[in-house]
Amino acid sequence: MTALKIAVAGASGRMGKMLVEAISAADDLVLAGALDVPGSPALGTDAGLSLGKPTGVLIESDLAKGLADAAYLIDFTRPEGTLKHLEYCAAHGIKMIIGTTGFDGAGKAAIAAAAQKTAIMFAPNMSVGVNVTMKLLEMAAKSFSHGYDIEIVEAHHRFKVDAPSGTALKMGEVIADTLGRDLNEVGVFSREGVTGERDPSSIGFATIRGGDIVGDHTVLFAGIGERVEISHKSSSRVTYAHGSLRAARFLQDKSTGLFDMYDVLGLR
Template sequence: MRVGIAGLSGRMGQMLVLSSLDAGCRVVGGTCRDVEHDEQRLAALTRNGSITLCADMGELAEMSDVVIDFTHVSTVIPHAEALKKAGTAWVLGTTGLSGADQQAVDDAARNIGVVQAANFSAGVTLVLRLAREMGTALPADRFDAEIVEMHHRQKVDAPSGTALAIGEAVAKGRGVKFADVRTPAREGQCGARKTGEIGFAALRGGQIVGEHTLLFTSGTEQIALSHRAFDRRVFADGAVQAAEWLVRQKAGLYNMENVLGLG
């Protein structure tokens, strides 16, 4: 399997190289901002092979069977177009997509296989499934749903993509639109909590990889569902597992539940 990695020189990109090689995949190339500089810096990652550094996704897509992409949301639309044109499968971990971005992903999935997930950890995938089931079992008029997440101090978006995915799972379980019940961080005289809303609290500090807790609280009890990641490698390993699964599938939009055989 020929694997291409978008954003090869980034922290996640380098982990994806190591995970791919450890899984026995052939890393054929990756996109980067500064080819000459990154060629020297990434030499140690090539092991016994060579990695072609590409200036754009079109070039990378042509040489790859599947591209793993954890880059910036601004790249989603051009990447979708390039991968669709080349017929190359796409593992997408970028979060914070707009409606137009998601439409581009959906359009691409009509022609190529796409695994899209906010988090590629097997544990988080199970948390999302449980969050949906708990949303169904614990009615909004009795149980208030709140999501607390904490990440490293460099993270630029809040709430995290995983936190939002948990909220979406709860909303789906309750049969409501997430946009109608999502409540951002509270501050000041915000009034009493409304029945049915799903609240978020985002904490930042140090080098915490990722912690998420879903709380269902009634007048008489509380249920907490938590996940803690210790190493970013868990996301890279999951993405490579998704890539290996995806190359055997037909065109369509998939998620990690599909990869793990859960749905």
């Protein structure tokens, strides 16, 4: 079997290092490129240097050099960086696995347009457990459609720059879609002062930032006399890495198209 040639964006970051390590440990994958932003002190160094496992792949800021041997790019960076990578990958037929969060409508539209030129797996959370949780939320929302208030609470480390998390927003979208609502209309993202009684059709969000929390998400379905909570808690980013590699394998026989983790896991 020919190994899949995968490049990693943000290779010197926390998630990037986890991906480099996971790819290096897989029998059917090979690290074929590593990217980082211009000015990064990691440029020109081996992508596995900080892990004590040299890969022979140097970290580059130039896309042509960093992606010269790659057939796939896994990207967990920032929207502005991912969109630059997206344009290059679409033009050169490089498949993408995008775990970046915080895209606006225009960014999401750009991803959808690029998927007409290359295969893309785009999901706010690559964890297998999180995506199974999404399916459970879909099932729960059908049963708790009346008489239950819905609140989503998420917690992440102090360095996360967007809020609510992409995963929390996706959970809200899944629930809203199941209930026939538009999250843009029913989502409540802040409460302060005299807010009045809760709109029963709303979906509330609460955000916690602190320490080194990898990612906790809880959805409450609060009724009169009972409360159901569905939670997922991450203790390591390795779950995101393994999900990303599973996504790369899924794209192996795809030339174009936009997919998500439901497609990868067969949860449709």
